[in-house]
Amino acid sequence: MAxxxxxxxxxxxxxxxxxRTVAYGQVHVLATxxxxxxxxxxxxxxVLTSSSAGxxxxxxxxxxxxxxxxxxxxxxxxxxxxxYGFSKADVFIKGVGLGRDAAVRVMASMDIAVxxxxxxxxxxxxxxxxxxxxxx
Numbered sequence: 257m258a259x260x261x262x263x264x265x266x267x268x269x270x271x272x273x274x275x276r277t278v279a280y281g282q283v284h285v286l287a288t289x290x291x292x293x294x295x296x297x298x299x300x301x302x303v304l305t306s307s308s309a310g311x312x313x314x315x316x317x318x319x320x321x322x323x324x325x326x327x328x329x330x331x332x333x334x335x336x337x338x339x340y341g342f343s344k345a346d347v348f349i350k351g352v353g354l355g356r357d358a359a360v361r362v363m364a365s366m367d368i369a370v371x372x373x374x375x376x377x378x379x380x381x382x383x384x385x386x387x388x389x390x391x392x
Contacts, residue, residue, distance in 0.1 A: 278304060278340040283347045283368075285329070285359045290317075292325035292355030296336040296345075304340050307332035309355070325355025329362035337366065344369045350376050 309324035336342035
């Protein structure tokens with residue numbers, strides 16, 4: 257049996273990844289009492305960049321503050337602009353935390369045109385199942 261030697265052809269044939277530009281997309285802001293998560297997506301909802309107050313170094317109750325949300329939104333917006341040329345967005349806000357307004361204000365300061373702002377916070381309808389009747 258003859259040994260076959262593998263050549264270095266697969267390593268040499270790596271293609272350069274072309275840079276994808278996404279000028280228009282969506283920004284999803286999840287603002288809870290404990291944290292704020294900001295996600296930049298393309299028009300179909302595929303995630304481009306994401307950041308949260310916890311990922312920015314805030315710990316404990318500081319994660320739920322408006323300033324933490326501002327820092328998280330700035331970091332995600334900076335990455336989206338540099339990597340993808342992000343310039344226009346529809347904003348979807350979910351939750352009742354302090355970071356709701358702060359995250360949207362960052363978009364204007366980062367020269368990202370906000371086309372629309374939509375609140376997609378879940379609203380309970382019907383509620384939970386009641387406790388069983390007490391028998392004495």
